[in-house]
Amino acid sequence: DAGVIQSPRHEVTEMGQEVTLRCKPISGHNSLFWYRQTMMRGLELLIYFNNNVPIDDSGMPEDRFSAKMPNASFSTLKIQPSEPRDSAVYFCASSYSDRSSYNEQFFGPGTRLTVL
């Protein structure tokens, strides 16, 4: 299995531009998570989906951030407009969850975003 795939691995953009991060979860997994990691704030959950439905988006910083999961094999995180304070590493993770247990989250390699 290829694991969780994220693209791009690195993104450098200018303030005000739209940024789209992409994620392909592990086949068969039904939960998908978007995290942001910075030195100051550590690893923070932004939003997660279960069976393609957003369950908890309380970690999304503000309206400039949006996430979609149109099908079980693809998700996007969009920032529009981007700001320098959005610079961070963004991780996507997936897991298989059922009512009886919540299993291991498998993380992708991350997208390092720099907003100038």
Added chain:
Amino acid sequence: TQLLEQSPQFLSIQEGENLTVYCNSSSVFSSLQWYRQEPGEGPVLLVTVVTGGEVKKLKRLTFQFGDARKDSSLHITAAQPGDTGLYLCAGRRGGNEKLTFGTGTRLTIIP
């Protein structure tokens, strides 16, 4: 508000020494996980503890969940350079599958 505080934040020790990393909270967690993250990669799960007082061993690593399920510790015996990385604890509350990650401990083992 950071629900899970880890200590120490940074730790640098010589190969062969023992060490303990702590993860503390005022909240009760239904389960707690430990992850290790290496530069340029995502975190990788090491262990999950569920029962208060539970102890799990993974080779030279020993994980313990506090009796009240509010804290946890990771003890490494005879540390090796390959143990270098960022160690993260992560707690799950109630029946929620959402994880709250700790502040992290950056460990460096000097050969």
